Amino acid sequence: xxxxxxxxxxxxxxxxxxxxxxxxxxxxxxxxxxxxxxxxxxxxxxxxxxxxxxxxxxxxxxxxxxxxxxxxxxxxxxxxxxxxxxxxxxxxxxxxxxxxxxxxxxxxxxxxxxxxxxxxxxxxxxxxxxxxxxxxxxxxxxxxxxxxxxxxxxxxxxxxxxxxxxxxxxxxxxxxxxxxxxxxxxxxx
Amino acid sequence: xxxxxxxxxxxxxxxxxxxxxxxxxxxxxxxxxxxxxxxxxxxxxxxxxxxxxxxxxxxxxxxxxxxxxxxxxxxxxxxxxxxxxxxxxxxxxxxxxxxxxxxxxxxxxxxxxxxxxxxxxxxxxxxxxxxxxxxxxxxxxxxxxxxxxxxxxxxxxxxxxxxxxxxxxxxxxxxxxxxxxxxxxxxxx
DNA sequence: AAAAAATGTTGACATAGGACAATCTTTATA
DNA sequence: TATAAAGATTGTCCTATGTCAACATTTTTT
Numbered sequence: 147x148x149x150x151x152x153x154x155x156x157x158x159x160x161x162x163x164x165x166x167x168x169x170x171x172x173x174x175x176x177x178x179x180x181x182x183x184x185x186x187x188x189x190x191x192x193x194x195x196x197x198x199x200x201x202x203x204x205x206x207x208x209x210x211x212x213x214x215x216x217x218x219x220x221x222x223x224x225x226x227x228x229x230x231x232x233x234x235x236x237x238x239x240x241x242x243x244x245x246x247x248x249x250x251x252x253x254x255x256x257x258x259x260x261x262x263x264x265x266x267x268x269x270x271x272x273x274x275x276x277x278x279x280x281x282x283x284x285x286x287x288x289x290x291x292x293x294x295x296x297x298x299x300x301x302x303x304x305x306x307x308x309x310x311x312x313x314x315x316x317x318x319x320x321x322x323x324x325x326x327x328x329x330x331x332x333x334x335x
Numbered sequence: 336x337x338x339x340x341x342x343x344x345x346x347x348x349x350x351x352x353x354x355x356x357x358x359x360x361x362x363x364x365x366x367x368x369x370x371x372x373x374x375x376x377x378x379x380x381x382x383x384x385x386x387x388x389x390x391x392x393x394x395x396x397x398x399x400x401x402x403x404x405x406x407x408x409x410x411x412x413x414x415x416x417x418x419x420x421x422x423x424x425x426x427x428x429x430x431x432x433x434x435x436x437x438x439x440x441x442x443x444x445x446x447x448x449x450x451x452x453x454x455x456x457x458x459x460x461x462x463x464x465x466x467x468x469x470x471x472x473x474x475x476x477x478x479x480x481x482x483x484x485x486x487x488x489x490x491x492x493x494x495x496x497x498x499x500x501x502x503x504x505x506x507x508x509x510x511x512x513x514x515x516x517x518x519x520x521x522x523x524x
Numbered sequence: 525a526a527a528a529a530a531t532g533t534t535g536a537c538a539t540a541g542g543a544c545a546a547t548c549t550t551t552a553t554a
Numbered sequence: 555t556a557t558a559a560a561g562a563t564t565g566t567c568c569t570a571t572g573t574c575a576a577c578a579t580t581t582t583t584t
Contacts, residue, residue, distance in 0.1 A: 314533095324571075
Protein backbone atom coordinates (compact mmCIF):
# COMPACT_ATOMS: atom_id res chain seq x y z
CA UNK A 147 0.00 0.00 0.00
CA UNK A 148 2.81 2.39 0.82
CA UNK A 149 5.16 1.17 -1.94
CA UNK A 150 4.63 4.10 -4.24
CA UNK A 151 4.90 6.65 -1.44
CA UNK A 152 8.08 5.03 -0.14
CA UNK A 153 9.58 5.12 -3.63
CA UNK A 154 8.58 8.77 -3.91
CA UNK A 155 10.34 9.67 -0.67
CA UNK A 156 13.44 7.54 -1.15
CA UNK A 157 14.04 8.92 -4.61
CA UNK A 158 14.13 12.42 -3.15
CA UNK A 159 15.90 12.15 0.19
CA UNK A 160 18.09 9.80 2.17
CA UNK A 161 16.02 8.63 5.11
CA UNK A 162 16.17 6.01 7.85
CA UNK A 163 13.69 3.18 7.94
CA UNK A 164 12.31 4.27 11.29
CA UNK A 165 11.45 7.74 10.05
CA UNK A 166 10.03 6.35 6.85
CA UNK A 167 7.73 4.12 8.89
CA UNK A 168 6.72 7.07 11.01
CA UNK A 169 5.81 9.03 7.88
CA UNK A 170 3.81 6.13 6.43
CA UNK A 171 1.96 5.62 9.70
CA UNK A 172 0.47 9.09 9.34
CA UNK A 173 -1.08 8.30 5.96
CA UNK A 174 -4.31 6.34 5.70
CA UNK A 175 -5.91 4.73 2.68
CA UNK A 176 -8.90 6.22 0.92
CA UNK A 177 -10.77 4.61 -1.94
CA UNK A 178 -12.90 6.95 -4.04
CA UNK A 179 -15.35 6.70 -6.91
CA UNK A 180 -15.29 8.40 -10.27
CA UNK A 181 -16.24 12.08 -9.87
CA UNK A 182 -16.17 11.92 -6.07
CA UNK A 183 -15.68 15.33 -4.50
CA UNK A 184 -12.94 15.54 -1.85
CA UNK A 185 -13.00 19.26 -1.11
CA UNK A 186 -15.82 21.74 -1.75
CA UNK A 187 -15.90 25.45 -2.56
CA UNK A 188 -16.35 26.70 0.98
CA UNK A 189 -14.22 24.05 2.68
CA UNK A 190 -10.93 24.80 4.31
CA UNK A 191 -8.56 22.16 3.04
CA UNK A 192 -7.33 19.88 5.86
CA UNK A 193 -5.62 17.05 3.97
CA UNK A 194 -2.81 16.31 1.60
CA UNK A 195 -3.36 13.48 -0.88
CA UNK A 196 -0.98 11.05 -2.52
CA UNK A 197 -2.30 9.24 -5.60
CA UNK A 198 -1.63 5.51 -5.64
CA UNK A 199 -3.99 4.90 -8.50
CA UNK A 200 -6.35 7.14 -10.45
CA UNK A 201 -6.27 10.87 -10.77
CA UNK A 202 -7.32 13.92 -8.80
CA UNK A 203 -8.36 17.19 -10.36
CA UNK A 204 -8.56 20.68 -8.91
CA UNK A 205 -11.13 22.92 -10.58
CA UNK A 206 -13.41 25.91 -10.22
CA UNK A 207 -16.90 26.78 -11.38
CA UNK A 208 -17.52 30.42 -12.21
CA UNK A 209 -20.75 32.37 -11.90
CA UNK A 210 -21.83 31.25 -15.39
CA UNK A 211 -21.39 27.63 -14.39
CA UNK A 212 -18.26 27.12 -16.49
CA UNK A 213 -15.65 24.73 -15.05
CA UNK A 214 -11.96 25.55 -15.23
CA UNK A 215 -9.44 22.81 -14.49
CA UNK A 216 -6.47 24.04 -12.51
CA UNK A 217 -4.31 21.06 -11.75
CA UNK A 218 -4.19 17.30 -12.20
CA UNK A 219 -2.24 14.80 -10.09
CA UNK A 220 -1.77 11.33 -11.55
CA UNK A 221 -0.31 8.13 -10.07
CA UNK A 222 2.70 8.65 -7.83
CA UNK A 223 2.26 12.30 -7.07
CA UNK A 224 0.92 14.57 -4.37
CA UNK A 225 -1.94 16.98 -4.74
CA UNK A 226 -4.32 19.10 -2.74
CA UNK A 227 -5.98 22.52 -2.74
CA UNK A 228 -2.63 23.93 -1.71
CA UNK A 229 -3.39 27.64 -1.23
CA UNK A 230 -6.21 26.77 1.18
CA UNK A 231 -4.14 24.04 2.81
CA UNK A 232 -1.36 26.56 3.44
CA UNK A 233 -3.39 29.60 4.46
CA UNK A 234 -6.43 27.86 5.97
CA UNK A 235 -8.83 30.01 4.04
CA UNK A 236 -11.77 28.66 2.00
CA UNK A 237 -10.58 26.97 -1.15
CA UNK A 238 -13.04 28.63 -3.56
CA UNK A 239 -12.34 25.57 -5.68
CA UNK A 240 -13.15 21.88 -5.84
CA UNK A 241 -10.98 18.80 -5.55
CA UNK A 242 -12.26 15.57 -7.04
CA UNK A 243 -11.12 12.17 -8.25
CA UNK A 244 -12.02 11.96 -11.92
CA UNK A 245 -11.60 8.18 -11.92
CA UNK A 246 -12.08 5.44 -9.33
CA UNK A 247 -8.94 6.03 -7.26
CA UNK A 248 -6.78 4.74 -4.43
CA UNK A 249 -5.38 7.57 -2.38
CA UNK A 250 -3.26 8.00 0.72
CA UNK A 251 -4.37 10.85 2.96
CA UNK A 252 -2.57 12.76 5.67
CA UNK A 253 -4.08 15.44 7.87
CA UNK A 254 -2.65 18.93 7.77
CA UNK A 255 -1.70 18.72 11.45
CA UNK A 256 0.25 15.53 10.92
CA UNK A 257 1.73 16.86 7.71
CA UNK A 258 3.22 19.98 9.27
CA UNK A 259 4.26 17.98 12.31
CA UNK A 260 6.32 15.75 10.00
CA UNK A 261 7.65 18.82 8.21
CA UNK A 262 8.78 20.29 11.52
CA UNK A 263 10.31 17.15 12.99
CA UNK A 264 11.74 15.15 10.09
CA UNK A 265 14.32 17.10 8.08
CA UNK A 266 14.00 14.75 5.11
CA UNK A 267 10.26 15.35 5.00
CA UNK A 268 10.78 19.08 5.34
CA UNK A 269 13.12 18.87 2.37
CA UNK A 270 10.59 16.96 0.33
CA UNK A 271 7.90 19.52 1.06
CA UNK A 272 10.30 22.29 0.13
CA UNK A 273 10.99 20.49 -3.12
CA UNK A 274 7.27 20.13 -3.82
CA UNK A 275 6.90 23.87 -3.32
CA UNK A 276 9.95 24.68 -5.43
CA UNK A 277 8.76 22.36 -8.17
CA UNK A 278 5.21 23.65 -7.93
CA UNK A 279 6.54 27.14 -8.25
CA UNK A 280 8.65 26.29 -11.27
CA UNK A 281 5.78 24.40 -12.91
CA UNK A 282 3.46 27.34 -12.33
CA UNK A 283 6.05 29.67 -13.83
CA UNK A 284 6.43 27.47 -16.88
CA UNK A 285 2.70 27.29 -17.24
CA UNK A 286 2.33 31.07 -17.09
CA UNK A 287 5.25 31.93 -19.30
CA UNK A 288 4.94 28.97 -21.56
CA UNK A 289 1.36 29.96 -22.28
CA UNK A 290 1.94 33.70 -22.42
CA UNK A 291 1.66 34.55 -26.09
CA UNK A 292 0.95 30.99 -27.16
CA UNK A 293 -1.92 30.47 -29.54
CA UNK A 294 -4.25 27.50 -29.19
CA UNK A 295 -2.15 25.20 -31.40
CA UNK A 296 1.03 26.01 -29.49
CA UNK A 297 -0.69 25.31 -26.18
CA UNK A 298 -1.76 21.88 -27.38
CA UNK A 299 1.73 21.14 -28.72
CA UNK A 300 3.16 22.29 -25.39
CA UNK A 301 0.99 19.94 -23.35
CA UNK A 302 1.82 17.05 -25.69
CA UNK A 303 5.53 17.77 -25.29
CA UNK A 304 5.42 18.30 -21.53
CA UNK A 305 2.75 15.84 -20.38
CA UNK A 306 2.36 13.27 -23.14
CA UNK A 307 -0.24 11.25 -21.25
CA UNK A 308 -2.39 14.26 -20.47
CA UNK A 309 -4.68 14.31 -23.51
CA UNK A 310 -5.14 10.56 -23.27
CA UNK A 311 -6.13 10.48 -19.62
CA UNK A 312 -8.34 13.53 -19.43
CA UNK A 313 -11.60 14.34 -21.22
CA UNK A 314 -11.62 16.95 -23.98
CA UNK A 315 -13.71 19.25 -21.89
CA UNK A 316 -11.33 19.11 -18.92
CA UNK A 317 -8.25 19.36 -21.10
CA UNK A 318 -9.66 22.37 -22.95
CA UNK A 319 -10.52 24.15 -19.73
CA UNK A 320 -6.99 23.46 -18.44
CA UNK A 321 -5.48 24.96 -21.59
CA UNK A 322 -7.79 27.95 -21.55
CA UNK A 323 -9.43 27.21 -24.89
CA UNK A 324 -12.91 25.94 -25.81
CA UNK A 325 -13.66 22.25 -26.42
CA UNK A 326 -14.55 23.19 -30.01
CA UNK A 327 -11.14 24.68 -30.62
CA UNK A 328 -9.34 21.74 -29.02
CA UNK A 329 -11.38 19.33 -31.10
CA UNK A 330 -10.53 21.18 -34.31
CA UNK A 331 -6.84 21.27 -33.47
CA UNK A 332 -6.68 17.58 -32.62
CA UNK A 333 -8.27 16.68 -35.95
CA UNK A 334 -5.41 18.51 -37.70
CA UNK A 335 -2.60 16.80 -35.80
CA UNK B 336 21.07 49.66 5.52
CA UNK B 337 19.54 46.45 6.86
CA UNK B 338 16.45 48.12 8.38
CA UNK B 339 14.05 46.98 5.72
CA UNK B 340 15.42 43.44 5.64
CA UNK B 341 15.26 43.20 9.44
CA UNK B 342 11.66 44.39 9.38
CA UNK B 343 10.91 41.82 6.70
CA UNK B 344 12.33 38.98 8.77
CA UNK B 345 10.94 40.04 12.14
CA UNK B 346 7.46 40.42 10.73
CA UNK B 347 7.59 36.80 9.60
CA UNK B 348 9.42 34.88 12.32
CA UNK B 349 10.52 35.22 15.92
CA UNK B 350 14.29 35.35 15.86
CA UNK B 351 17.17 36.14 18.21
CA UNK B 352 19.34 39.16 17.63
CA UNK B 353 22.43 37.04 17.15
CA UNK B 354 20.92 35.03 14.33
CA UNK B 355 19.47 38.14 12.77
CA UNK B 356 22.96 39.67 12.75
CA UNK B 357 24.36 36.51 11.21
CA UNK B 358 21.77 36.67 8.44
CA UNK B 359 22.46 40.35 7.77
CA UNK B 360 26.20 39.73 7.67
CA UNK B 361 25.71 37.49 4.65
CA UNK B 362 24.02 40.24 2.63
CA UNK B 363 26.07 42.92 0.93
CA UNK B 364 24.95 46.19 -0.58
CA UNK B 365 24.70 46.71 -4.32
CA UNK B 366 23.83 49.98 -6.01
CA UNK B 367 22.60 49.69 -9.57
CA UNK B 368 21.66 52.01 -12.40
CA UNK B 369 18.44 52.21 -14.37
CA UNK B 370 18.22 49.27 -16.80
CA UNK B 371 21.27 47.54 -15.35
CA UNK B 372 21.34 43.84 -16.10
CA UNK B 373 21.95 41.56 -13.09
CA UNK B 374 21.52 38.17 -14.72
CA UNK B 375 21.79 37.27 -18.40
CA UNK B 376 20.12 34.64 -20.56
CA UNK B 377 22.85 32.02 -20.30
CA UNK B 378 23.83 32.75 -16.73
CA UNK B 379 23.19 30.37 -13.91
CA UNK B 380 21.67 32.45 -11.16
CA UNK B 381 23.92 32.60 -8.08
CA UNK B 382 22.32 35.34 -5.99
CA UNK B 383 19.17 36.28 -4.19
CA UNK B 384 18.27 39.96 -4.09
CA UNK B 385 16.39 42.06 -1.57
CA UNK B 386 15.13 45.43 -2.81
CA UNK B 387 15.81 48.34 -0.43
CA UNK B 388 14.93 50.92 -3.03
CA UNK B 389 13.97 50.72 -6.70
CA UNK B 390 12.62 47.77 -8.59
CA UNK B 391 13.88 44.62 -10.23
CA UNK B 392 12.24 42.97 -13.21
CA UNK B 393 12.52 39.47 -14.59
CA UNK B 394 11.90 39.21 -18.33
CA UNK B 395 12.55 37.22 -21.48
CA UNK B 396 13.23 38.11 -25.08
CA UNK B 397 11.86 35.67 -27.64
CA UNK B 398 13.27 34.87 -31.07
CA UNK B 399 11.38 37.78 -32.62
CA UNK B 400 12.97 40.16 -30.13
CA UNK B 401 9.77 40.69 -28.13
CA UNK B 402 10.21 41.19 -24.38
CA UNK B 403 7.87 39.54 -21.91
CA UNK B 404 7.90 40.69 -18.29
CA UNK B 405 7.56 37.85 -15.83
CA UNK B 406 7.90 39.28 -12.37
CA UNK B 407 8.54 42.56 -10.59
CA UNK B 408 9.92 43.02 -7.06
CA UNK B 409 9.49 46.45 -5.49
CA UNK B 410 10.80 47.93 -2.23
CA UNK B 411 10.89 45.54 0.69
CA UNK B 412 10.69 42.29 -1.20
CA UNK B 413 12.90 39.50 -2.44
CA UNK B 414 13.45 38.57 -6.04
CA UNK B 415 15.69 36.54 -8.29
CA UNK B 416 15.57 34.20 -11.28
CA UNK B 417 14.23 31.54 -8.95
CA UNK B 418 13.96 28.48 -11.22
CA UNK B 419 17.61 28.86 -12.19
CA UNK B 420 18.62 29.71 -8.62
CA UNK B 421 16.94 26.52 -7.43
CA UNK B 422 17.98 24.12 -10.19
CA UNK B 423 21.29 25.69 -11.24
CA UNK B 424 20.38 25.57 -14.89
CA UNK B 425 20.69 28.54 -17.25
CA UNK B 426 18.02 31.13 -16.59
CA UNK B 427 16.90 31.65 -20.20
CA UNK B 428 15.72 34.98 -18.88
CA UNK B 429 17.06 38.35 -17.77
CA UNK B 430 17.03 40.10 -14.42
CA UNK B 431 17.42 43.86 -14.38
CA UNK B 432 16.81 46.90 -12.21
CA UNK B 433 14.39 49.11 -14.12
CA UNK B 434 15.24 52.10 -11.92
CA UNK B 435 18.33 53.25 -10.03
CA UNK B 436 18.18 50.84 -7.11
CA UNK B 437 19.69 49.90 -3.77
CA UNK B 438 19.80 46.15 -3.32
CA UNK B 439 21.06 43.67 -0.78
CA UNK B 440 22.64 40.57 -2.28
CA UNK B 441 23.30 37.15 -0.84
CA UNK B 442 25.10 34.33 -2.61
CA UNK B 443 23.28 31.07 -3.21
CA UNK B 444 25.79 29.19 -1.08
CA UNK B 445 25.27 31.50 1.88
CA UNK B 446 21.52 31.51 1.28
CA UNK B 447 21.11 27.75 1.47
CA UNK B 448 23.57 27.62 4.35
CA UNK B 449 21.28 29.97 6.27
CA UNK B 450 18.25 27.92 5.23
CA UNK B 451 19.91 24.77 6.56
CA UNK B 452 21.19 26.20 9.83
CA UNK B 453 18.69 28.83 10.94
CA UNK B 454 15.17 27.45 11.34
CA UNK B 455 13.63 30.91 11.24
CA UNK B 456 15.31 31.56 7.90
CA UNK B 457 14.27 28.19 6.61
CA UNK B 458 10.71 29.10 7.54
CA UNK B 459 10.95 32.41 5.75
CA UNK B 460 12.21 30.74 2.60
CA UNK B 461 9.41 28.20 2.82
CA UNK B 462 6.97 31.08 3.16
CA UNK B 463 8.46 32.80 0.12
CA UNK B 464 7.96 29.61 -1.85
CA UNK B 465 4.44 29.09 -0.53
CA UNK B 466 3.55 32.68 -1.30
CA UNK B 467 5.23 32.53 -4.70
CA UNK B 468 3.26 29.43 -5.45
CA UNK B 469 -0.02 31.01 -4.38
CA UNK B 470 0.74 34.19 -6.33
CA UNK B 471 1.56 32.18 -9.42
CA UNK B 472 -1.69 30.24 -9.03
CA UNK B 473 -3.69 33.42 -8.69
CA UNK B 474 -1.96 34.83 -11.72
CA UNK B 475 -2.73 31.77 -13.81
CA UNK B 476 -6.28 31.28 -12.68
CA UNK B 477 -7.09 34.91 -12.29
CA UNK B 478 -6.06 35.47 -15.89
CA UNK B 479 -7.53 32.27 -17.30
CA UNK B 480 -10.55 33.42 -19.24
CA UNK B 481 -10.02 37.09 -18.49
CA UNK B 482 -10.24 39.48 -21.40
CA UNK B 483 -7.90 42.45 -21.69
CA UNK B 484 -10.12 44.80 -19.69
CA UNK B 485 -10.54 42.30 -16.88
CA UNK B 486 -6.78 41.77 -16.70
CA UNK B 487 -6.22 45.49 -16.29
CA UNK B 488 -8.93 45.73 -13.65
CA UNK B 489 -7.38 42.77 -11.88
CA UNK B 490 -3.93 44.32 -11.71
CA UNK B 491 -5.41 47.62 -10.48
CA UNK B 492 -7.27 45.77 -7.73
CA UNK B 493 -4.37 43.53 -6.75
CA UNK B 494 -1.32 45.76 -7.24
CA UNK B 495 -2.61 49.34 -7.30
CA UNK B 496 0.86 50.83 -7.67
CA UNK B 497 1.78 48.59 -10.58
CA UNK B 498 0.58 50.69 -13.52
CA UNK B 499 2.07 53.80 -11.93
CA UNK B 500 5.54 52.37 -11.37
CA UNK B 501 5.99 50.41 -14.56
CA UNK B 502 6.05 51.58 -18.19
CA UNK B 503 3.14 50.76 -20.48
CA UNK B 504 5.27 48.46 -22.53
CA UNK B 505 6.42 46.43 -19.52
CA UNK B 506 2.97 46.39 -17.96
CA UNK B 507 1.40 45.23 -21.22
CA UNK B 508 3.93 42.44 -21.62
CA UNK B 509 3.27 41.34 -18.04
CA UNK B 510 -0.47 41.20 -18.69
CA UNK B 511 -0.04 39.39 -21.98
CA UNK B 512 -1.60 42.12 -24.11
CA UNK B 513 -0.13 44.63 -26.56
CA UNK B 514 0.83 48.18 -25.53
CA UNK B 515 -1.80 49.43 -27.99
CA UNK B 516 -4.55 47.50 -26.27
CA UNK B 517 -3.42 48.60 -22.81
CA UNK B 518 -3.33 52.18 -23.99
CA UNK B 519 -6.85 51.97 -25.39
CA UNK B 520 -8.19 50.42 -22.20
CA UNK B 521 -6.57 53.00 -19.93
CA UNK B 522 -8.12 55.81 -21.97
CA UNK B 523 -11.57 54.34 -21.25
CA UNK B 524 -11.10 54.00 -17.49
C1' DA C 525 -31.37 -3.27 -23.82
C1' DA C 526 -33.60 1.22 -24.22
C1' DA C 527 -33.81 5.88 -23.04
C1' DA C 528 -31.67 9.84 -21.39
C1' DA C 529 -27.88 12.62 -20.50
C1' DA C 530 -23.40 14.12 -21.23
C1' DT C 531 -19.64 14.80 -24.30
C1' DG C 532 -17.46 15.33 -28.83
C1' DT C 533 -17.35 17.11 -33.62
C1' DT C 534 -18.10 20.30 -37.18
C1' DG C 535 -20.17 24.30 -39.63
C1' DA C 536 -21.53 29.36 -39.97
C1' DC C 537 -20.88 33.62 -38.11
C1' DA C 538 -19.23 37.43 -34.91
C1' DT C 539 -15.75 39.94 -32.44
C1' DA C 540 -11.77 40.97 -29.35
C1' DG C 541 -7.61 42.19 -29.85
C1' DG C 542 -3.31 41.72 -32.67
C1' DA C 543 -0.40 43.85 -36.62
C1' DC C 544 1.15 47.73 -38.73
C1' DA C 545 1.69 52.47 -39.49
C1' DA C 546 1.35 57.50 -38.52
C1' DT C 547 1.83 60.81 -35.28
C1' DC C 548 2.85 62.71 -30.64
C1' DT C 549 5.46 62.72 -26.30
C1' DT C 550 8.96 61.60 -23.20
C1' DT C 551 13.66 60.20 -22.20
C1' DA C 552 18.57 59.70 -23.38
C1' DT C 553 22.73 61.34 -25.51
C1' DA C 554 25.99 64.38 -27.52
C1' DT D 555 19.97 72.70 -25.27
C1' DA D 556 19.54 70.22 -29.59
C1' DT D 557 19.12 65.92 -31.67
C1' DA D 558 18.19 61.24 -31.58
C1' DA D 559 15.97 57.35 -29.76
C1' DA D 560 12.43 55.10 -27.31
C1' DG D 561 7.83 54.87 -25.79
C1' DA D 562 2.76 56.10 -25.96
C1' DT D 563 -1.44 56.89 -28.45
C1' DT D 564 -4.72 56.17 -32.00
C1' DG D 565 -6.50 54.78 -36.65
C1' DT D 566 -7.39 50.97 -40.09
C1' DC D 567 -7.57 46.46 -41.17
C1' DC D 568 -7.37 41.36 -40.40
C1' DT D 569 -7.33 36.86 -38.15
C1' DA D 570 -7.70 33.50 -34.45
C1' DT D 571 -10.81 31.86 -31.69
C1' DG D 572 -15.14 32.29 -29.29
C1' DT D 573 -20.37 31.60 -29.63
C1' DC D 574 -24.18 29.12 -31.06
C1' DA D 575 -26.38 25.38 -33.20
C1' DA D 576 -26.96 20.79 -35.40
C1' DC D 577 -25.75 16.36 -35.28
C1' DA D 578 -22.87 12.20 -33.75
C1' DT D 579 -21.02 9.49 -30.27
C1' DT D 580 -20.23 7.83 -25.78
C1' DT D 581 -21.60 7.14 -21.03
C1' DT D 582 -24.98 6.69 -17.43
C1' DT D 583 -29.36 5.43 -15.67
C1' DT D 584 -33.54 2.88 -15.59
